[in-house]
Amino acid sequence: xxxxxxxxxxxxxxxxxxxxxxxxxxxxxxxxxxxxxxxxxxxxxxxxxxxxxxxxxxxxxxxxxxxxxxxxxxxxxxxxxxxxxxxxxxxxxxxxxxxxxxxxxxxxxxxxxxxxxxxxxxxxxxxxxxxxxxxxxxxxxxxxxxxxxxxxxxxxxxxxxxxxxxxxxxxxxxxxxxxxxxxxxxxxxxxxxxxxxxxxxxxxxxxxxxxxxxxxxxxxxxxxxxxxxxxxxxxxxxxxxxxxxxxxxxxxxxxxxxxxxxxxxxxxxxxxxxxxxxxxxxxxxxxxxxxxxxxxxxxxxxxxxxxxxxxxxxxxxxxxxxxxxxxxxxxxxxxxxxxxxxxxxxxxxxxxxxxxxxxxxxxxxxxxxxxx
Amino acid sequence: xxxxxxxxxxxxxxxxxxxxxxxxxxxxxxxxxxxxxxxxxxxxxxxxxxxxxxxxxxxxxxxxxxxxxxxxxxxxxxxxxxxxxxxxxxxxxxxxxxxxxxxxxxxxxxxxxxxxxxxxxxxxxxxxxxxxxxxxxxxxxxxxxxxxxxxxxxxxxxxxxxxxxxxxxxxxxxxxxxxxxxxxxxxxxxxxxxxxxxxxxxxxxxxxxxxxxxxxxxxxxxxxxxxxxxxxxxxxxxxxxxxxxxxxxxxxxxxxxxxxxxxxxxxxxxxxxxxxxxxxxxxxxxxxxxxxxxxxxxxxxxxxxxxxxxxxxxxxxxxxxxxxxxxxxxxxxxxxxxxxxxxxxxxxxxxxxxxxxxxxxxxxxxxxxxxxxxxxxxxxxxxxxxxxxxxxxxxxxxxxxxxxxxxxxxxxxxxxxxxxx
Ligand SMILES: Cc1ncc(C[n+]2csc(CCOP(=O)(O)OP(=O)(O)O)c2C)c(N)n1
Ligand code: SF4
Ligand SMILES: [Mg+2]
Numbered sequence: 001x002x003x004x005x006x007x008x009x010x011x012x013x014x015x016x017x018x019x020x021x022x023x024x025x026x027x028x029x030x031x032x033x034x035x036x037x038x039x040x041x042x043x044x045x046x047x048x049x050x051x052x053x054x055x056x057x058x059x060x061x062x063x064x065x066x067x068x069x070x071x072x073x074x075x076x077x078x079x080x081x082x083x084x085x086x087x088x089x090x091x092x093x094x095x096x097x098x099x100x101x102x103x104x105x106x107x108x109x110x111x112x113x114x115x116x117x118x119x120x121x122x123x124x125x126x127x128x129x130x131x132x133x134x135x136x137x138x139x140x141x142x143x144x145x146x147x148x149x150x151x152x153x154x155x156x157x158x159x160x161x162x163x164x165x166x167x168x169x170x171x172x173x174x175x176x177x178x179x180x181x182x183x184x185x186x187x188x189x190x191x192x193x194x195x196x197x198x199x200x201x202x203x204x205x206x207x208x209x210x211x212x213x214x215x216x217x218x219x220x221x222x223x224x225x226x227x228x229x230x231x232x233x234x235x236x237x238x239x240x241x242x243x244x245x246x247x248x249x250x251x252x253x254x255x256x257x258x259x260x261x262x263x264x265x266x267x268x269x270x271x272x273x274x275x276x277x278x279x280x281x282x283x284x285x286x287x288x289x290x291x292x293x294x295x296x297x298x299x300x301x302x303x304x305x306x307x308x309x310x311x312x313x314x315x316x317x318x319x320x321x322x323x324x325x326x327x328x329x330x331x332x333x334x335x336x337x338x339x340x341x342x343x344x345x346x347x348x349x350x351x352x353x354x355x356x357x358x359x360x361x362x363x364x365x366x367x368x369x370x371x372x
Numbered sequence: 373x374x375x376x377x378x379x380x381x382x383x384x385x386x387x388x389x390x391x392x393x394x395x396x397x398x399x400x401x402x403x404x405x406x407x408x409x410x411x412x413x414x415x416x417x418x419x420x421x422x423x424x425x426x427x428x429x430x431x432x433x434x435x436x437x438x439x440x441x442x443x444x445x446x447x448x449x450x451x452x453x454x455x456x457x458x459x460x461x462x463x464x465x466x467x468x469x470x471x472x473x474x475x476x477x478x479x480x481x482x483x484x485x486x487x488x489x490x491x492x493x494x495x496x497x498x499x500x501x502x503x504x505x506x507x508x509x510x511x512x513x514x515x516x517x518x519x520x521x522x523x524x525x526x527x528x529x530x531x532x533x534x535x536x537x538x539x540x541x542x543x544x545x546x547x548x549x550x551x552x553x554x555x556x557x558x559x560x561x562x563x564x565x566x567x568x569x570x571x572x573x574x575x576x577x578x579x580x581x582x583x584x585x586x587x588x589x590x591x592x593x594x595x596x597x598x599x600x601x602x603x604x605x606x607x608x609x610x611x612x613x614x615x616x617x618x619x620x621x622x623x624x625x626x627x628x629x630x631x632x633x634x635x636x637x638x639x640x641x642x643x644x645x646x647x648x649x650x651x652x653x654x655x656x657x658x659x660x661x662x663x664x665x666x667x668x669x670x671x672x673x674x675x676x677x678x679x680x681x682x683x684x685x686x687x688x689x690x691x692x693x694x695x696x697x698x699x700x701x702x703x704x705x706x707x708x709x710x711x712x713x714x715x716x717x718x719x720x721x722x723x724x725x726x727x728x729x730x731x732x733x734x735x736x737x738x739x740x741x742x743x744x745x746x747x748x749x750x751x752x753x754x755x756x757x758x759x760x761x762x763x764x765x766x767x768x769x770x771x772x773x774x775x776x777x778x779x780x781x782x783x784x785x786x787x788x789x790x791x792x793x
Binding site for chain 1: 408409410412417422424425428429430431432433434435438441442443444445446447448449450452455457471472475603609610611612613616617618619620621648651652654655659660661662663664665666667669687688689690691693
């Protein structure tokens with residue numbers, strides 16, 4: 001018998017954990033439009049969040065969420081590429097208006113409708129380029145249940161702290177597979193706290209000291225709020241390209257990066273004298289862990305970096321990868337999206353990639369590349 | 373001086389009907405005794421949408437066509453009583469975002485949509501829109517539009533709007549606007565105007581009322597007697613983790629490494645249920661498990677396959693390439709797993725005896741699993757697998773199955789006897 005006395009072993013899927021974590025972190029509304037493999041989140045949210053509304057399409061989903069966020073709520077949705085594609089203009093709007101929300105993007109095999117019931121890690125490049133102007137939206141990604149729990153909550157916290165949409169990037173196999181898991185391993189999650197602006201003179205986009213404007217809900221009784229998705233000044237009034245308006249847009253460019261430390265999450269398991277580093281994230285991180293432990297059992301040395309914060313890319317990833325002669329990056333696509341984001345289109349010779357489509361990358365695939 | 377408008381000169385071309393709408397909106401709101409911050413104006417993209425900076429209200433300026441959905445979100449999210457949500461949108465925005473309008477009308481959200489119908493896309497250069505009347509000339513239909521426009525009011529009325537109204541944008545229109553603003557629930561007011569810069573220039577001499585008459589878009593108001601949507605506040609919801617049953621490891625685990633199992637049969641034949649029982653029984657024996665299902669998108673037909681890994685150690689990677697054990701209860705299930713069965717170099721295959729066994733390196737146990745009913749075949753095969761391989765005690769499968777809420781008619785005890793006897 002394995003279990004400790006105080007264990008609370010259950011069989012659970014990732015969708016349930018993510019929904020509960022986000023609810024505990026303060027998410028209080030879910031807008032849903034069905035799409036495999038995100039449907040479990042929709043079902044759970046309907047039972048868990050104080051407000052759940054079925055939208056008639058994904059553009060409406062994002063617009064309703066934006067309205068709810070403008071009114072002071074913390075909305076969440078879950079979708080997959082086809083739905084996410086419809087949301088992108090509205091994600092730009094929420095980014096420009098600086099509205100907090102979390103989109104759980106459950107990746108499936110593309111292009112287009114692709115295979116609804118097959119997992120993939122093919123949407124990271126899209127996320128990097130989805131905001132016109134090249135600005136960045138934080139993207140977090142879990143590794144196993146415990147980490148997924150923490151990062152789902154962090155996604156809500158980051159969205160509110162930075163006043164921004166956040167994408168929680170996951171995939172079919174992470175959200176739909178049931179696994180035995182000891183709930184007593186989960187950390188406590190605290191509801192996010194909001195700063196309220198001081199002073200009688202409120203400007204919606206006054207950067208304050210940290211470049212993050214304090215939030216007041218629209219439709220409040222005391223101070224005027226002006227939200228604007230067009231180029232605007234500090235007050236939120238449309239401007240063509242005045243200095244003040246350009247300063248505001250530059251602030252948006254800097255915001256995610258300047259606060260990156262506060263939501264940089266990764267796991268680095270280094271082995272002294274190892275010359276090779278395996279890098280992975282999300283569903284493939286499980287295979288990477290298994291590969292690394294197998295390689296070590298066979299007496300060889302290897303280190304592991306699992307990225308939790310995928311965008312913006314934390315500088316620490318470069319400092320870590322820089323220490324190794326060989327870097328093996330494993331992700332479930334056939335164009336090395338994370339590897340190319342890190343190292344450019346033409347990958348340096350020391351960077352090797354392991355990819356797949358239509359099936360998960362197996363530990364053996366990674367081991368083979370490491371031992372090559 | 374207006375409390376709602378902070379400027380007298382609004383940024384429209386001379387004679388534009390949008391000017392009339394903005395001023396009459398302010399007039400109606402002031403007459404209703406509303407303060408600027410009692411009102412949130414959500415504007416679309418288009419000439420009408422550049423009003424923001426002239427308003428003392430809360431202002432929200434979003435995307436082309438999406439303002440009604442954005443306003444709907446605000447209407448659902450704000451708990452403030454006496455708060456007015458007003459959306460300014462054009463005819464162009466109304467068609468690109470038509471679904472949003474119909475949805476807000478269907479839900480009867482407490483908001484007012486003011487449609488600035490100048491019968492063309494003003495801001496982008498006077499192109500034909502979905503509300504351009506038949507015969508009306510635009511910069512993209514110099515011969516006159518060959519189609520007639522949507523009847524927006526009919527659409528919102530049949531969708532359930534509390535108030536739908538159409539008026540010509542001439543004279544004092546503050547009374548009708550006030551009527552819309554005072555409606556509890558969803559109201560839409562379509563104000564028809566001619567854009568001087570394009571509409572008047574391309575259709576010289578055409579009178580607004582004549583156009584409305586000849587196109588059948590007469591002034592009017594249409595009501596539905598409905599209660600507005602009110603958000604239930606502060607509903608308490610259950611914890612998703614607490615509702616799960618915790619499983620205590622209360623049986624002895626036999627020695628051995630991880631075992632991967634595939635159960636494969638036909639939809640509706642209890643494959644996923646049997647996999648759940650297997651997984652739970654394994655956890656109550658102290659194992660770690662993973663369980664995933666796969667089936668075609670049409671869940672009611674074709675194959676139904678479940679993959680279960682049972683391991684004395686936590687399972688990280690949960691994929692199964694070549695399984696250790698396979699249970700096949702139907703042709704659909706067999707076809708779906710044929711490649712993997714043929715690739716097996718050891719392990720066991722439990723297959724219904726009615727099926728032709730593919731070449732395989734697995735030890736084959738053929739049995740009439742379907743004899744206890746097709747729906748029970750997978751569970752029956754589990755007992756057999758437990759008895760033959762010893763990874764689980766048949767007793768544990770039995771008690772797990774009984775506790776899983778199966779219908780009383782499922783002959784659990786008999787299956788165990790048959791399988792182990
Ligand atoms: C998604 C998208 N497509 C196209 C446009 C370009 N666009 C800006 S305003 C406009 C038309 C506005 O027409 P209407 O809504 O009738 O307002 P008006 O200018 O006539 O008041 C269009 C098509 C846009 N902003 N967004
Ligand atoms: S172009 Fe037409 S709709 Fe736009 S402001 Fe001028 S007159 Fe008004
Ligand atoms: Mg127009």
